[in-house]
Amino acid sequence: MLWLGIVIGIILGVFFAIGLTTYNIAKSNVIGNATDDNETFRGDNRLELFVKQDRSERRGRR
Amino acid sequence: MNLKCSKCGGQVMYDPATDSMKCDRCQGLTTSDAFSTLDGRDPTEQVTYASFKLNQDGTGEVITSGAVGASKTDVELPEEKTAEPEKKGFRLAGAAPESTEEPPKKMGLRLAADADEPKMSAPMGAGPGTVAKAMGFGGGATFAPDIPEEEFPSYQEELMETRIYKCSSCGSELMLNNTEASTFCGFCGSPTIVFDRISNEVKPQKIIPFKITEEQALLCIKDRFAYGGYIPEAIRNLTVEKIRGIYMPYWLFTTYARKSMSLKQITDDYTHYAERDGACRFDRITFDASLKLNNQLASRLEPFYMNELVDFDMAYLSGYYADRYDVPYHAMKSNVAQRADEMIDKELIDTTRFAGLLKYQYQKSNENFHYRVEQIEYAALPAYFVNFRFKGESYSIIVNGQTGKVVGNIPEDKGQLRLKFMKNIILSCLIFAALCGAFFAMEQLMIVTILPVLVAFIQFFGGMNDYKKHKEDRLRMASTSMQSYINEREDY
Numbered sequence: 001m002l003w004l005g006i007v008i009g010i011i012l013g014v015f016f017a018i019g020l021t022t023y024n025i026a027k028s029n030v031i032g033n034a035t036d037d038n039e040t041f042r043g044d045n046r047l048e049l050f051v052k053q054d055r056s057e058r059r060g061r062r
Numbered sequence: 063m064n065l066k067c068s069k070c071g072g073q074v075m076y077d078p079a080t081d082s083m084k085c086d087r088c089q090g091l092t093t094s095d096a097f098s099t100l101d102g103r104d105p106t107e108q109v110t111y112a113s114f115k116l117n118q119d120g121t122g123e124v125i126t127s128g129a130v131g132a133s134k135t136d137v138e139l140p141e142e143k144t145a146e147p148e149k150k151g152f153r154l155a156g157a158a159p160e161s162t163e164e165p166p167k168k169m170g171l172r173l174a175a176d177a178d179e180p181k182m183s184a185p186m187g188a189g190p191g192t193v194a195k196a197m198g199f200g201g202g203a204t205f206a207p208d209i210p211e212e213e214f215p216s217y218q219e220e221l222m223e224t225r226i227y228k229c230s231s232c233g234s235e236l237m238l239n240n241t242e243a244s245t246f247c248g249f250c251g252s253p254t255i256v257f258d259r260i261s262n263e264v265k266p267q268k269i270i271p272f273k274i275t276e277e278q279a280l281l282c283i284k285d286r287f288a289y290g291g292y293i294p295e296a297i298r299n300l301t302v303e304k305i306r307g308i309y310m311p312y313w314l315f316t317t318y319a320r321k322s323m324s325l326k327q328i329t330d331d332y333t334h335y336a337e338r339d340g341a342c343r344f345d346r347i348t349f350d351a352s353l354k355l356n357n358q359l360a361s362r363l364e365p366f367y368m369n370e371l372v373d374f375d376m377a378y379l380s381g382y383y384a385d386r387y388d389v390p391y392h393a394m395k396s397n398v399a400q401r402a403d404e405m406i407d408k409e410l411i412d413t414t415r416f417a418g419l420l421k422y423q424y425q426k427s428n429e430n431f432h433y434r435v436e437q438i439e440y441a442a443l444p445a446y447f448v449n450f451r452f453k454g455e456s457y458s459i460i461v462n463g464q465t466g467k468v469v470g471n472i473p474e475d476k477g478q479l480r481l482k483f484m485k486n487i488i489l490s491c492l493i494f495a496a497l498c499g500a501f502f503a504m505e506q507l508m509i510v511t512i513l514p515v516l517v518a519f520i521q522f523f524g525g526m527n528d529y530k531k532h533k534e535d536r537l538r539m540a541s542t543s544m545q546s547y548i549n550e551r552e553d554y
Contacts, residue, residue, distance in 0.1 A: 005502025006495040012518035013491030019518075019525030020490070021483045025474050026528035028292045031459070032362045032469030038405050040365040041344040047409045051322065051339035054415065056332045 217391050217438045222265035222376070228258040235386070263386060266374045268441040269309065270366055272382065272463045276305045279446040279461040286468040291482070294452070294475035302448050307463060309379065309442035310360075311351040311387035314368075315398050316437040318343045319406040325416055327424040336414040342406055346371075346439065349394050351387035362469045363462050366443050370464065374442065384442055391438050402433045494518065 228235050235258065274282070280302055287298045322339035346368045350360035411417055416424045444463025451457070452473060459470035497514050 001502045001505065002499050005499035008502075009495030009498030009514070010491045012498065012514055013494035014487060015522040016494065016518040017483065017486035017490040019521035019523070020486050021479070021525070022529035023521070023525035024482070025292050025479070026525075026532040028289075029472045029474050030532050031286055031472060032467055034362050035365050037347075037401065038408050041347050041405065042342060042409070043345045043368075045343040045345065047340050047342045047413070049338065049340040049413065051337050052413065053335075053337040055335045057335075058332055059328075059330070 215435055215438055217440065219440075220265045220267070221262040224261060224263050224376075226258045226261045226263075264440065266309075266311070266442040267439045268314070268371045269374045269378050270368075270370050270441070270443050270464050271372065271378050272307055272444040273370070274461075274463060274466050276307065276446065278466065279305060279463070282461055282466040282468050283448065283459055287472075292474040292478055293472050294478070297450075297452060297472060300450060302450070304448075306447045307382040308445055308447055309382055309384040310355065310445050311385055312366075312441050312443045313349045313351050313387075313389075313391045313394055314346040314437075314439040314441050315349065315391075315394070315435050316343070316345050316439075317347055317398060317402045317433055317435050319402040319431070319433040321403070321406045321410060321429065321431045323407075323410065323426055323430070324428040325411070325414055325424055325426055327416060327419075334415060336416065338410040338413060340406070340410050340413075342409050343436075344402060344405055347398065347401055348443070349389075349397060351389045351391075351440070352385055353388045359460065359469060363445060363460055363467065366462070366464055371441065378442075382444070387440065391440070398435060399431075399433055403431050406431070406433075 226235055283300075283302070287293050287300070318341065320339075320341035322337075325334075325336040325338070327334045348364060348366060350357065352360075446461040446463055448459040448461070449457070450459070455473070457470065457472065459468060461468050494514055501514075
C-alpha cells in the first residue's frame with residue numbers, strides 16, 4: 001500500500017508541477033492586465049436602481 | 063377600444079381566413095402593420111406588442127414583447143379566440159376583447175391601448191416594481207426600460223493646420239507642432255525623416271498631457287521586468303536607446319445605459335430569484351482610434367484618468383509626436399454597445415446575491431438593454447513606445463504616459479523554464495509522494511487521499527487555463543495588424 005501511495009503521489013506531483021509552472025509563466029510574462037471598466041468609467045455616477053426584488057423558495061426534498 | 067377602418071371609419075375585426083383585419087362596413091382588409099396609426103396615435107409612439115399563449119386549464123397568458131420587452135401576466139380568455147392571435151402574433155393593442163363574441167370572464171391587466179390605461183412598461187425613472195408588482199413578482203416578469211435609443215450622435219470635426227513629416231525608413235507620417243522641426247522619426251528613431259507637407263488635420267478636442275518623463279517610463283519598464291521569474295536576462299537588462307512619446311488618438315463616449323433582467327440560481331435546498339432594473343451613466347469610455355494598434359493591447363493600457371483631461375492645445379505636442387486617427391467614431395457603435403452592456407450588467411449583478419459567482423452558476427433571462435450615447439469626444443492620450451528585438455523576433459512594450467502602467471508581452475526564457483520546471487517536479491513529487499504514501503500506509507484511502515488529488519488537479523487546470531490565455535495574448539500581439547504596426551516602426 002505504501003508503494004501504491006508513493007506512485008500515485010508522484011503522478012499527482014507531476015500534474016501539480018505542470019500547473020504551477022504554466023501559472024507562473026502566465027503571471028510573469030504577460031505584462032499589464034486589463035483593468036475593471038466599471039471602476040474606471042462609472043466615476044462618481046452611481047447605479048440608479050428602479051427594481052430590486054429578491055426571493056428565495058425552499059425546494060422540496062424527496 | 064375600437065379599431066377603425068382607415069377607409070370608411072367602420073369597426074374592424076380580425077378575420078382568421080385572410081389573416082387580416084376586416085372592416086364590417088366596407089369589407090375592406092387591412093394588414094396588422096397598418097394599425098399603429100389607426101387610433102390616431104403617432105406611429106413612433108411606444109405600443110405594447112403582444113401574443114397569447116393558451117394554457118391547458120383554459121386560462122390564457124398574455125405575453126408582451128417588442129418595444130417594452132418580455133413581460134407576461136395571467137389573463138383568462140375564451141379558448142377559441144385566444145389561439146389564433148398567438149399563431150399569427152399580430153399587434154394586438156387592446157383589440158382582443160372586441161374581437162371575441164363573448165366578453166372575457168376576467169381581465170386582470172388589460173393591454174394598454176388608451177392613454178388613460180396603465181401601460182405595461184415603466185417609463186424612465188419609474189418607481190421600483192411599477193409593473194413587477196402588478197404582475198406578481200417571481201413569474202419571470204420584468205419590464206423593459208423605456209429609453210428611446212437616439213441615433214448615434216455626430217461628432218463635429220474641427221480642423222487644424224499641422225506639418226506632416228514622413229519617414230523614408232518606416233513610412234510613418236507624424237504630425238508636429240508648426241513651430242517645430244523634426245530631426246528623427248518618432249516611431250523608428252531613424253534620422254531619415256523629411257518634411258512632407260502642411261495639412262489640415264482633425265483637431266483633438268481634449269488631451270491628457272504626458273505626466274511621466276522618458277526616464278521614468280524606462281524605470282517603470284525595468285521595475286516590472288525585475289520580478290518576472292521567466293523573463294530572459296537579456297531582456298531584463300535591456301538597454302533602450304530610443305523611447306518615443308506619442309499621443310495616441312482615442313474616441314471618448316459618454317454613455318447612459320439601462321438594463322433589466324431576471325436571475326435565478328438553483329441550489330440543493332433553495333431556488334433564489336432576483337429581478338433588477340437599473341441605469342448608470344459611464345463617463346468617457348475610451349476606444350483607441352488607431353486601426354493598426356491592437357484593441358486588446360490598447361485596452362490593457364487603460365485606465366487613463368479623465369480628471370486630467372484638458373482642452374487641446376498645439377503647445378502640448380512640443381517634444382512629442384501625434385498619431386492620426388484612422389477609425390471613425392461611427393465604426394465604434396457596436397463596440398460601445400457591447401462595452402456598455404457588459405458594464406451595466408456587472409453593476410446590476412453586483413447588487414444581487416449572485417455577485418462574485420461564475421456565470422454558469424446562475425441563469426440570466428429576460429434581458430433588456432438600451433443605451434444612449436450622450437457625448438463623443440476626440441482626444442489625444444499619451445503613451446511611450448519601446449520596440450526591441452529578441453532572437454530575431456520583434457516585441458513591443460507600451461507605457462501609459464499618464465500612469466506609468468507597462469503593457470506588453472515577453473517571451474519566456476527556455477533555459478530558466480526547464481530549470482524551474484524540473485525543480486517544481488522534484489519538489490512536488492516528493493511532497494505528494496510522502497503525503498499519499500503516508501495516507502495509504504495508514505489505510506486512510508478514500509477520505510484523506512482526495513485532498514492531494516483535488517489540490518493537484520485544481521492547480522493543473524488553473525495553470526493551464528492561465529497559460530492558454532497567455533498564448534492567446536502572444537498570438538494577438540503577433541496578429542497581422544499588430545505585426546505590421548511593429549514592423550513599420552522597428553529599428554533597422
